[in-house]
Amino acid sequence: MPLIKNRYGKGGVRVLRIHRDGDRQEVSQLNIKAMVEGDFARTYTHGDNATTVSTDTIKNVVNVVARENTGLCAEEFCQVLANKYLETYPQISSVAITSHETKWSRLSFHGKPHPHSFVLDANGKPTVEVSMTRGGASTLVSGIDGFAFMKSTQSGWENYVKDRYTTIPPTADRICATSMVASWVWSGKPGSYPATNGRILDTVLEVFSTTYSKSVQDSLYRMGEAALAAVPEISEISMACPNMHFIPMNLSAFGLDNNNDVFLPTDEPHGQIECTVGRG
Numbered sequence: 001m002p003l004i005k006n007r008y009g010k011g012g013v014r015v016l017r018i019h020r021d022g023d024r025q026e027v028s029q030l031n032i033k034a035m036v037e038g039d040f041a042r043t044y045t046h047g048d049n050a051t052t053v054s055t056d057t058i059k060n061v062v063n064v065v066a067r068e069n070t071g072l073c074a075e076e077f078c079q080v081l082a083n084k085y086l087e088t089y090p091q092i093s094s095v096a097i098t099s100h101e102t103k104w105s106r107l108s109f110h111g112k113p114h115p116h117s118f119v120l121d122a123n124g125k126p127t128v129e130v131s132m133t134r135g136g137a138s139t140l141v142s143g144i145d146g147f148a149f150m151k152s153t154q155s156g157w158e159n160y161v162k163d164r165y166t167t168i169p170p171t172a173d174r175i176c177a178t179s180m181v182a183s184w185v186w187s188g189k190p191g192s193y194p195a196t197n198g199r200i201l202d203t204v205l206e207v208f209s210t211t212y213s214k215s216v217q218d219s220l221y222r223m224g225e226a227a228l229a230a231v232p233e234i235s236e237i238s239m240a241c242p243n244m245h246f247i248p249m250n251l252s253a254f255g256l257d258n259n260n261d262v263f264l265p266t267d268e269p270h271g272q273i274e275c276t277v278g279r280g
C-alpha cells in the first residue's frame with residue numbers, strides 16, 4: 001500500500017539563549033518544533049533507517065544553532081535553523097520550523113532599563129513559522145498565540161437573524177473580550193521583526209479599543225485592514241478569536257437591578273470568529 005505522506009521531527013525543543021553585549025544582555029526563550037520531509041519513506045515501509053536523521057540529532061542541531069546565533073530574533077533564528085538542516089542533510093527536501101516564545105520583558109528602574117533583569121510577559125506567546133524547500137520557496141509567518149484583551153463598553157450585537165431558536169437579546173453596550181491567535185505572512189523584510197510585530201499588535205489594539213464594534217467580525221476585519229495599512233511588509237493577516245462571554249448576573253433576589261455592572265465570566269461555550277484579511 002502506498003505511503004501517502006510522511007514527515008517527522010522533534011517537538012517541544014526548549015532553548016534559552018543569552019546574548020551578551022557588554023553589560024547589556026538579551027534573553028530569548030523559544031519552544032521549537034522542527035519537522036522535516038525528504039528521502040525517509042523506507043524507514044516507514046521497509047524498517048530501513050539508513051537515511052533517517054535521529055530526532056535526537058534534530059534537537060541537537062537546535063542547540064548548536066542557538067550557540068552560533070545568540071543575537072538573532074526568533075524569525076531569523078528559525079530561518080537559519082531551517083537552512084542548517086537543508087545544508088547538512090541532502091536527503092532532506094523541506095523543513096517546517098515552528099517557534100513559540102516565552103517572552104521575558106526587560107525591567108526598568110527609575111526610568112532606566114536594567115541590563116540583565118526581566119519579568120515574564122505572559123500575555124500571549126509570539127510565534128514564528130518557517131517553511132523552506134530545497135532550492136525553492138520559503139515562507140515566513142509571525143504571530144501571537146493567546147493574546148488577551150478586552151473592552152468594557154463600545155461593543156454591541158444587534159440586527160442579527162431572529163427566528164424561533166433565537167434567545168440572545170440585542171445589545172449596544174456589552175463587554176468584548178478575547179484571547180486571540182493571530183498570524184501574519186511576510187512578503188518583505190522589515191527593519192526589525194520584533195519592532196514590526198509590536199507595531200502590528202499596537203495597531204490592532206488601537207482599532208479594537210477606539211472604535212465602536214458592531215460585532216467581533218466587524219472589529220477583526222477593520223483591525224486586519226489597519227495592520228496591512230501600517231505595515232507594508234506583510235501580505236495578509238489571520239485572526240482567530242474566541243468571543244469570551246460575560247453573563248449578566250440576576251440580582252433580583254436581593255432587590256437589586258444589575259445596571260449592566262455584574263457578570264459571570266464564562267469560558268465555554270464561546271463564539272469563535274476567524275478571518276484572514278489580505279491585499280486586493
Ligand SMILES: O=c1[nH]c(=O)c2[nH]c(=O)[nH]c2[nH]1
Nearest residue numbers: 157168214215216217243271
Ligand atoms: O460579535 C458577535 N458575533 C457573533 O456572530 C455573535 N453571535 C452571538 O450570539 N453573539 C455574537 N457576537
